[in-house]
Amino acid sequence: MNTNDxxxxxxxxxxxxxxxxxxxxLQQYFTTExxxxxxxxxxxxxxxxQYFKTTQHTHLSNAISQKIENQLFASKSYALKSLxxxxxxxxxxxxxxxxxxxxxxxxxxxMQPKNQDKPLPxxxxxxxxxxxxxxxxxxxIAYQKAKAALMLLSGKMKKGIQTTDxxxxxxxxxxxxxx
Amino acid sequence: MQLISDIFNIRNKLYRFAAxxxxxxxxxxxxxxEVFMKxxxxxxxxxxxxxLEAWSMTLTKNMSLDKxxxxxRRTESISTDLSLxxxxxxxxxxxxxxxxxxxxxxxxLPENQRQCMHLRDVEGLNYDEIAAILQLTLxxxxxxxxxARNFVRSKINDIPNF
Numbered sequence: 001m002n003t004n005d006x007x008x009x010x011x012x013x014x015x016x017x018x019x020x021x022x023x024x025x026l027q028q029y030f031t032t033e034x035x036x037x038x039x040x041x042x043x044x045x046x047x048x049x050q051y052f053k054t055t056q057h058t059h060l061s062n063a064i065s066q067k068i069e070n071q072l073f074a075s076k077s078y079a080l081k082s083l084x085x086x087x088x089x090x091x092x093x094x095x096x097x098x099x100x101x102x103x104x105x106x107x108x109x110x111m112q113p114k115n116q117d118k119p120l121p122x123x124x125x126x127x128x129x130x131x132x133x134x135x136x137x138x139x140x141i142a143y144q145k146a147k148a149a150l151m152l153l154s155g156k157m158k159k160g161i162q163t164t165d166x167x168x169x170x171x172x173x174x175x176x177x178x179x
Numbered sequence: 180m181q182l183i184s185d186i187f188n189i190r191n192k193l194y195r196f197a198a199x200x201x202x203x204x205x206x207x208x209x210x211x212x213e214v215f216m217k218x219x220x221x222x223x224x225x226x227x228x229x230x231l232e233a234w235s236m237t238l239t240k241n242m243s244l245d246k247x248x249x250x251x252r253r254t255e256s257i258s259t260d261l262s263l264x265x266x267x268x269x270x271x272x273x274x275x276x277x278x279x280x281x282x283x284x285x286x287x288l289p290e291n292q293r294q295c296m297h298l299r300d301v302e303g304l305n306y307d308e309i310a311a312i313l314q315l316t317l318x319x320x321x322x323x324x325x326x327a328r329n330f331v332r333s334k335i336n337d338i339p340n341f
Contacts (some may be wrong), residue, residue, distance in 0.1 A: 014332050016325035020303055044335055047277035051285075054278070055301045058198070059191040064208045068190065068215050072183055 001029060003039040010045065027052060092168055099164035103157060110153060182225040186218050186235050192302060193239045199297045200243035202286070206250070210242050217242075233311040240294065240312065284334040291315070292327035299324055 001009075009026055012018045018026070030038070030049035038046065059065075193214060198207035217238060218225070228234045285293060291313070298309045309320045 014325075014328045016321050016328060020305060023300070024303075047281050048331065048335065051278060051281040052300045055195060055297075058195050060194040060208065060211060064212065065190060068212060069187065072187060072215060072219060073180070 001025065003042070006039075006042060010042070095164060095168050099161065103160060106157070106160075182231060183218060183222060185231055186225075187215070189232055189235065190215075193235060195301065196236060196294075196297065197239050197243045199293065199301075200240065200290075201246050201250070206246055207243070210239060210246055213242050214239050230311060233308060236298075236312040237314065280338065281331075284331055287334070288327050288330060291319075292323045292330070295320055295323035296327040296331075 006026070006029055009018065009022055013023060013026055027049045030042075030046050031053045035043065035046070060068075190211060194207055194211050197210040197214075198204055201207055201210060214235065218235070225231065285296070288296065294313055295309055295315075298304045298312065299306075304312075306317055306320050306324075309315075310317050313320070315323070
């Protein structure tokens with residue numbers, strides 16, 4: 001085939017008007033013809049057709065192919081086993097357990113009374129009687145301060161959970177990139 | 180068993196199609212295994228399927244897209260390095276070898292166009308078969324292939340010394 005024929009065929013190809021046979025001719029030309037015999041203006045299309053040819057020879061790994069074949073023809077059931085690497089899940093769970101432990105320890109620390117020698121004041125009455133444990137005389141102010149402290153704790157815990165989630169996702173991302 | 184065997188014989192075609200969609204050979208292998216598990220589960224109904232190859236390819240496409248979606252869900256909240264996802268510039272294309280340049284250009288095609296071009300130019304399927312697999316009309320298949328090839332051509336022409 002001469003250069004002009006190939007040029008015409010290429011125009012048809014890019015217009016999606018070629019038949020499968022004509023496309024085979026183009027692929028044959030660009031992947032087997034000696035580069036010196038291909039017109040300079042057409043050489044830029046060599047990698048495209050070479051890419052198609054290379055991709056046509058890509059195949060499933062023998063190990064996976066064999067595994068599927070065994071599952072389909074040599075066993076009575078098709079069990080889909082551990083496609084993903086298990087270490088990723090272990091890492092994820094270790095981080096989750098660690099996060100829960102940190103949160104639990106933090107809460108335990110916050111709940112502990114500051115002075116262990118003295119008993120906690122009993123909150124058994126509707127009317128609160130200030131004791132020498134209290135730092136606020138006004139119950140309303142004490143309530144507001146306690147509320148603010150709990151909000152702060154809640155915020156810190158939320159941030160802790162978000163940080164843990166972010167770390168877990170980073171570990172997942174590393175796992176994905178390693179795949 | 181013969182029908183399962185027929186599908187097993189096109190496993191590499193299914194793998195290439197899955198790889199084209201998910202963009203990773205490991206995940207494409209996962210998809211193919213999941214496809215064959217589905218084939219096994221539906222082995223009693225396979226004789227009711229008119230075009231087994233088209234059915235298997237459609238199943239592969241759907242499972243690959245599911246895989247892709249779940250992958251995006253897992254990674255979308257991660258602060259992603261933009262250089263991994265942004266379309267490469269012409270300057271960065273110049274630095275790559277020719278095969279990688281073509282791969283990069285193909286990766287920039289819209290999903291439907293990429294699938295159509297793959298099924299035509301790599302697998303050598305006719306327009307009717309592609310339409311059946313992708314569940315598109317014949318006209319849509321032709322339009323997708325036309326646009327995909329022109330996009331690839333214009334990108335090749337944009338690259339100096341190509």
